[in-house]
Amino acid sequence: TLDAETLWRQDRDHFVHPFTDFSVFHDKGCELITDAEGIHVQDIHGNRFIDGIAGLWCVNVGHGRAEIGQAMAEQATRMAYFSTFNNLSNAPATRLAAKLAELAPAHLNHVFYSCGGSTANDATIRLVHYYFNRLGKPNKKRILSRHNAYHGTTYLAASLTGIESNNWEFDTLDGLVTHLSEANLYRRPEGMDEAQYCDHLVAELEATIAEIGADNIAAFIAEPIMGAGGVLVAPRGYHARMQEVLRAHDILYIADEVVTGFGRLGHIFASEAVFDTQPDVINLAKGLSSGYAPLGATLISDRLYEVLGTPQGKGGVLSTGFTYSGHPVSCAAALKNIEILEREELCANVREVGPYLEQALATLSRHPTVGDVRGSHFMMCIENVADKDTKALFPVDARVGDRVAFEAQQRGLIIRPVGHLNVISPPLIWTRDTVDEAVAILDEALAATAESLRR
């Protein structure tokens, strides 16, 4: 049995939570989530909620999958951990690498493991630098990222991240990263249509390359749809055109599919299927194991592997990696997770229910505070504004995103506040009925928020 009062106090006194506002945490304390099944989670007081965020964009197959637990328990009992450094290996890591190569676009056949999304991005930058060093191009170091990108919080990944508020109080690796503009259709410059806006962003890339010099730039990293930075869907054709420019300058394209991978946009990987790009590297985490165990992976192209990993290439000792690279229990979880995704055809469910979710959420635009409803399939967002015509925001201390999330949770739905935004990124098992239930709650939550802002 769980003693709610004791746990609440222990948590407040000892657990330093990530991404938490301590000015409110000490009064409010934590909310203990104790149980989860299917699309629902339950708190310690027995209150049940629809999970509208898949944990943190990760529990793609839904909660309480006993078969994933069993696969993990079997592996943990048989051989919980052993190194994968040098030539050591384990069966789940090997099988998962082969499975990922089978699922990935044809040119991506090699897998480097890490512990999550930040470490996948961190390791990728080291791999890319190593690649160009081995090719005798040691000056190709600079990484192009984008404002409002989220790539994690290790020092290197945090430097790639372009959300300013994430880095206000921290140093970043200056000189390593140049941030281009985000692709934000809702807040694009006045008077530009979608096609012109796309031209404008591609021209910025070309100008940046001309300024820095292609000989000094290693790679461009981008989320196919920017997630934590506001679920920003780029203008049509953007990614393919960016890739074309990068290719012409021998700059690698890294797709951060930590969120978009494993079905959220209706395909196992979005880069090729949705955005018509062939990245040199695709980074994965979250939905790879549906959050049942920590795991990250970097899918590497044949072209890079020839230099990194073959005796006939220019490879040497690849001195990077983690104790938990290819952790057998995490890889066992991922294998079972992928088996479920395929067996239950969850990508097809997202392709069917996703457009219905998009349409249902779009009806919420009638609320006076809803400036924009955007996203694609199971990766959606509401942008709250004080004035729809000017797109002016509420003052930060109005905490409008928190208010909407609070009102929704009171009514049985958990969504995620991100500043003035609210993200909806459900488990891939939501049905049309779940969408109806969730959108009805959001409708009430937005009305209650508008009312509370008037008071």
Ligand code: PLP
């Ligand atoms: N990349 C993207 C696109 C993410 O959304 C995240 C986390 O939300 C990360 C990387 C970092 O992943 P992790 O928190 O597992 O380190």
